[in-house]
Amino acid sequence: MNCIEATGLRKQYGKKIAVDGIDLGIGTGRIVGLIGPNGAGKTTTLDAILGLIPFEGSLKVMGCDPWRERERLMREVSFIADVAVLPRWLKVRNALDYVQGVHPRFDRSKAERFLARTDIPMKAKVGQLSKGMVAQLHLALVMAIDARLLVLDEPTLGLDILYRRAFYTSLLNDYFDQERTILVTTHQVEEVQDILTDVIFIDHGRIILSATMDDIEARYVELMPRLETVDAARKLGPVTEYAVFGRPVMLFDGVARGHLAPMGEIRRPGIADLFVMMMGRDRYEAPGEAA
């Protein structure tokens, strides 16, 4: 059973079509990256999955219709929709009290053990914590909930590198297992690409690519040819070519590694490079950390 199953999912705001009939099937035990530029429809898709907005088409999450059964769904699904959505006036202790009060699957001792490893004092109000600490607190709350699906929408935006690294490390080591599924969107693709099992590229409300990391590795190869093999490599028809420190780098789709290896250095392409290639270079001359 797929934990998310969508057919023809569509959402329109006035005349603007935010999500234009997408099909999704996300299985249990996957870590899926939903990747796309701003305004591509990522957040709208997540909002529909989380029961925050009504939608057209068919969508089942953990077997529920998210819009009609949000309360039931939220017993199975956790989400961090944004950094800094914890109320500033809330005391850390009261945050634990409240989630314990309303969530049947919250394990308070687990959250407390996690918080004990941080510098977050139980007496502090959220407003007194640094942005990184707020993210840690939210993660502590979410990880202590025994949910089947965790949805993260830009969970580390604006955090410094140490917190970002620690965030994903905790998530992998202390939370993820074969019965859980994680769906994550982020602009900092480089940081998550090593933990993802699947990627979905989305643009203009449509899915451009949906593949497992294994598929991608089998299909795409990045080659940095030696100077004398550049022309020979070009003849093999790279899907795109760019320069790194003045040296050409080529991306091949479905060309056997055995052909390419003798021409230079071959690597697994980065998700970001693949993304840029698929979305068209002209739009992304300077890819980087968008706001």
Add this chain to the structure above:
Amino acid sequence: MNTLSSKLTSSTSARFSAFRLIDWSMRRELWEYRSIIWGPVIGLGAVLALYLVFLVKISWLPTHSSHMPVIGLEELRSWSGIVTTFLGLIGFVVGLHYSAGTLLAERRERTLLFWKSLPVSDAHAVLAKIAVSLLVLPAIVLALAAFHDLLVLGVLAFLPHDWSVSGALAVFGVQLGRTALFLMVWAAPAYAWAFLVSGVVRRAPTLWLLGLPVGLLLAEHMATPFDWLSRVATGYAGMGGALISTIRTQTCVRHAAGLPPAPPWGGEVHGECVQTGLRSGAELVTEWGVPMTACVVVAAVFFTLAVLRRRRAEAI
């Protein structure tokens, strides 16, 4: 496959009662909106501070104890009435402020995305907010007013007076009952309208809260020959004023005052007063039964719209 689906069924069956969800949601409202508790407490504190100033002042009078006038039930009533009215009005202002802010604040501070990530339905979340404004806040105001009444009664019982304690308690009871109607029934449509405004607008809720009704009244007055809206508005304001001011309890007091002085702990004054109190309660129902039902219906409609609105609410 089998184990997974059986796991899912067993896990979905684990759920908390609506009462528990609303209870915790109310607690977090009170963590956030301290003014629900502190507003009325500070109001009473100001009254008590005035007493203290007054006590210090009269303690300078040389012969205050020998010339003490007898305090009549009417004085007691009007004094307690003024303070009860004052606390009731504070309660209304605090409640209106809360109702106009709560649904907007959670969207603007984006905390909505946290509340909605937990298994609390929108109906439960809004019901908790309604319970805070229509149950918790009136309970606090009434408890403080009762505390004040008992304090005054306790002090005055030791001074010369011509009324029985039970008679005075009956007077207080009528006053508190009217204040309860004011804060729980009369205020309900105002709060409900404030909830709806708070759930819809992106900024300046107070402007919409007052501006739209006032604008409609002006439009009716200037552009139409009707006075339907202004009659409703006048009636509503008059009803609130009559409930919160304590003029009506005077009937009871006059009856009581017409009787000869009774022994301090009970007697005819008590019986007469309670009867009159009940009669004025019955009068209330006949006189205001229809408007009060209208209040409840209008409030229910606006509150329901506010729940529907919160389902679709997005962080702004």
